[in-house]
Amino acid sequence: MSYAGVQMFMEKLNQLINCYDIPFINNPEIIIERPQFQLLYAELGSMIRTLFFDECQDLHEHEGVKDLKKRFTYAAEEAQYIVDLFLSNVHIRNIIPQDLPTFEDVNPSLNLDDVRKSFSSILKEINQSASVQRTLNQPAQISISRTSLESERLLDEIFVGFDRDFELIRGKLVEDTKKIDVVSIVGMGGIGKTTLATKVFNDGFVKYHFHVRVWVTVSQIYDKRDVLIQILLPIRAELNLKKDVDCVLHEKVLKNLDFERANDSQLHELVHKNLMGKRCLIVIDDIWHIQTWDKLKLFFPNNNNGSRILLTTRLAEVAKHANPDGLIHRLGYLNTSRSFELLCQKVFQGNECPEWSIKPGMQIVENCHGLPLAVVVIARVLAKDAWNEMFWVEMAYRTGSYIVSDENGCLKTLALSYNHLPLHLRECFLYFGGFPEDYTFQVQRLIWLWMAEGFIQDAGDRNLEDIADSYLMDLIDRNLVIVANRVSDGGVKACKVHDLVRELCLQKAREEQFILKLERPLSKQFSIITTSPSKPVRMFTNKDLDILDYDHIPTQNLRSILWFSYFTSLSDDIAKIMCSYVLLRVLDLQKCELNDFPKAMESLVHLRYLAIWISSKADFPDSICKLWNLQTLVCLSYDRKVLPTNISDLVNLRHLWSYLPSNEAVGTQSFKKPFFLPSIGKPMKLQTISNVELGDGVGNFQKCFPYIKELTCTTYLDKQNDFKPLTDLEKLKLTSLHRIIKSAAHDNPKGEPSCGKIHITFPETLKTLTLVDCRLPWSDMSIFKLLVNLQVLKLHNNAFEGSCWNTDEQEFKRLKFLRLERLNIKLWGVDSKSFPCLSQLEVFNCLDLEEIPLETVEIPTLKLIKIRDYGHSLGESVRRIQEQNDLGNCDIKIDISMEIQVQF
Incomplete structure (x- = not known):
């Protein structure tokens, strides 16, 4: 259990102690145990304050402290296990019908005596150990042992695939600016950062341009003395080639200086003297x-003569800190042709590769997924029998x-990044190992899963979703996670991990017994899990199998089940499975089409993600609202x-999401809404609602969803649609359903935007707005200028009607x-002053639109125009803009294509 997991457990205890609006918690069997919950809550809080005074402190602390933390988390896991089993027992006895299978292992009592003894023993050791006390009362020091860079240097011998990167870096280093500048090369381990830096360092023009060139390898440990000596050694070597008086004097000093006996101050002074006044790289x-x-x-003087510092790092935050305004060059993966060229160079050492090697060679480099180090590793193996086709x-x-x-x-190189991860990121990172190869993660869903698993650490005034998003961005900045797709406002929509990174996650996760991954049928006698029953285990599988047939799968500690392929067998035994794994927190059955909503789902009182x-055609039963721990519901x-x-009884529900299965016709997905919410009894903590049709009983949005941040809904536009009181709302997609629309004009208070005859108001917090089928007049477009934070506007399917939109005012x-x-x-009049920040314009399937006005060229921030399925006149206008590009009058990328012919 992580620190975040303990926090989540304490939040559950807090609800058990203080919450009075959840029927389940007010059960007499639970109320009578509140004193035990209170005592456990206090003990956990005391232990956290003692051992986790700074959860983000460096990992390399006193061994005694690490051992105490480990013992504490084991005890906390045991406490959570006991409490959860007790709650399941109470819940099942009250709601499960007699004809359903029962869970024999459910604990009928709440006995926490052994757990408390463990806590007392840990506190006693802390108080008696002076060394532990010192460690807890002083900041941890960095003491990571230095790791050689042999694997990275495998790339240095042959330089393939980085020509453009090389030209960019070299050009920046030798440009004619006097002030000292910092240039950074950033990328994952094995991507070729050191190789590129070496190529630049040894370039003939770079050698000529700089008076002094110094290479310092830092790695994960910082040793001041070692760095000073690394700087002085190449200077001594270069001074041996110089004959002027000053150099001779410095040479004598260096030659006579015994590095072993010299103190740090002497070394620092000598570095300063030898770098001062020189143009240095x-x-x-x-x-x-x-x-x-x-x-x-501090070692490098600013001589104001064009000196440069070139950094290589895996961490974007280091590069940004060194020079926020400098060049930070992210090194990407090699394409297939470059990878194959590198492979052949390494294997055949400059000789022409045989024709028969092309097909298997291409397959080999595709399996390396563009990582140069992987290509080099496999090339070393091939070189042993280079001319053997088989x-x-x-x-x-x-x-x-x-x-x-x-x-x-590769894995040894990548493992450095894992070892360097702070504690709060490790479980999030290991989680990637359970998913299939080449899996694309939808960021929103990934964050919800992290939250449900208990990986996200509460930070007071910040919500868990924002904290989880910062965790993901940290992993991206560390070059462990790849951005696969971005949303319109530039945020990350989907991400991936390189296959080798996934292999590292899987390897470490298995070592930690963090996940159980079933990818092929297993022998019933084959035992995988040997942990204590209280240790949470997560099962990932892409096979259609009956998990009840595998006795190596632990009943007590299985907390998550995620399936990734279509299957049928689970449908028949769904009730048995749910009653066998009552401690589940995460259940993802999106690939299993169930014939009905399973009654046994009610037994999973600990579910956080479903x-x-x-x-x-069966609807959700009211009994699902007894799952009071549920945070995310996807259907x-x-x-x-x-x-x-009574859905408002789900007091912890934060995300309500629905969508059509992927094989549903694309043309209907915008209109069919799988969820219908007729009314709501009391306010909810919902932050995200997607694809929900709201009934007349959900007219007061502020009363029903006071914390909503993202809303995708269908509503009738003849009723009051007042979104303005939703002061947290940032993203809104509104689809219209039409009833008889009243024709009477609607008067609005000053400053309160409305949409013509249809009354809609929006909050100023809105950043992304999508309107579908609202059929508003273009004259009402002026209401959006009041939305001062609006960054993304999407108008779909007759959102506005009329032949002309003029943006002059x-x-x-x-x-x-x-x-x-x-x-x-048909006609669009554009004033460039109307869009001072516009960077991307998309026009899709507007077959009547005659042109993209040339005035768009005058928008200084516009970088991209995308056109899909256009008429002849519109195509000609885009070509005129392209001509302006060719003449150098603008720099706008044009992306134009005809994909499908749409009939209106």
Whole structure:
């Protein structure tokens, strides 16, 4: 259990102690145990304050403290296990019908005596151990042992695939600016940062341009003395080639200086003297800490003569700290052709590769996924029998296993990044290992899963979703996670991990017995899990199998089940499974089409995340609202599901999400809403609602959803749609359903925007707005200029009607993204002052639109125009803008294509 997991457990205890609006908690069997819950809550809080005074402190602390933390988390896991089993017992006895299977292992009592003895023993050791007390009362020091960079240097011999990167870095280093500048190369381990820096360092023009060149390798440990000596050694070597008087004097000093006996002050002074007045290139290779940079930069004088510092690092935050305004060059993966070129260079040493090697060679490099170090590792294996065609064919099918098994290769290099992760990121990172190869993670869903698993640490005034998002961005900045897709406002929509990073996650997760991954049928006698029953285990599988047939799967400690492929067997035994694994927190059955909503779902009182696919026309039973721990509810269905009116009993529900299965016709997805919420009894903590049709009983949005941040809903536009009181709302997608629209004009108070005859108000907090089928007049577009924070505006499917939109008197101060899709607009008058921040314009399926006005060229921030399925006249206008590009009058990327012919 992590620190965040203990926090989540304490939050549950707090609800058990103080919450009075949840029927389950007010059960007499639970109320009578509140004194035990209170005592446990206090003991956990005391232990946290003692042992986790700074959860983000460096990992390399006193061994005694690490051992005490480990024992504490084991005891906390045991306490949570006992409490959860007790709650399940109470819940099942009260709600499960007699004809359903029972869970024999449910604990009928709440006995926490052994747990408290463990806490007392730990506190006693803390008080008696002077060394532990010292560690807890002083900041931890960095003491990571230095790791060699042999695997990174495997790349240095042959330089392939970085030509453009090389030209960019070299050009920046030798440009004619006097002030000292910092240039950074950032990328994951094995991507070739050191290789590129070496190429630049040894370039002939760079040698000529700089008087002094110094290479310093820092790695994960900072040793001031070692760095000073690394600087002085190459200076001594270069001084041996100089004959002027000053150099001779410095040479004598260096030659006579015994590095072993000299103190740090002498070394520092000598560094300063030898760098002062010279144009220097300092390469700082493999730097890991901001604090290290702050110490290193003191050694390098600003001679105001064009000196440069070149950093290589895996951590974007280090590069940003060193020079926020400088060049930070992210090194990307090699494409297939470059990878194959590198492979052949390494294997055949400049000789032409045989034709038969192309097909298996291409397959080999595809398996390396663009990581240069992986290509080099496999090239070393191929070089042993380079001209054997059968060997190449065999390697094409076994590339991954050779790379992973290389003792000094990829995983060892990547493991440095894992070892450097702070505690609060480790479980989030390991979680990637359970998912299938090449899996694309939808960021929103990933964050919800992290929260449900208990990985996110509470930080007081920040909500858990924002904290989880910062965790993900940290992993991206550490080059462990790849951005796969971005949303319109520039945020990350989807992400991936490199196959080798996933392999590292899986390897570490198995070592920690953090996940159980079933990818093929297993022998019933094969035991995988040997942990105590209280240790949470997560099961990931992409196989259609009956998990009840595998006795190695632990009943007590299985907390998560996630399936990734379509299957059928679980449908038949769903009731048995749910009654067997009553401690589940995460249940993802999106690939299992269930015939009905399973009654046994009610037994999973600890569920925090539920994703389910229901094919029948049955609605949700009211009893689902007894799952009071539920944070996220996701439903797939072809048919509309009516949500129970007592859904507000789900006091912890934060995200309500529904969508159609992927094989549903695309053309209907915008209109069919799987969820229908007729009414709501009391306010909810919901932050996200997606694809929900709101009934007349949900008219007061502020009363029903006071904390809503993202809302995708369908509503009738003849009723009051007052979103303005939702002061947390940032993203809104509104789809109209039309009833008889009243024609009477509606008067609005000054400053309160409305949409013509249809009354809609919006909060100023809104950043993203999508309107679908609202059929508003273009004259009402002026209301959006009041939304001062609006950055993304999408108008779909006749959101506005009319042949002409003139923006002359309208200003969208912060709008960065504008999409017009399936509108009947013909003429569009643009004033460049109306869009001072617009960077991307998209026009899709607007077949009547005659042109993109040339005035758009005058928008200084516009970088991209995307056109899809256009008429002839519109195409000609885009070509005129392209001509302006060619003449150098603007720099706008044009992306234009005809995908489908749409009939109106």
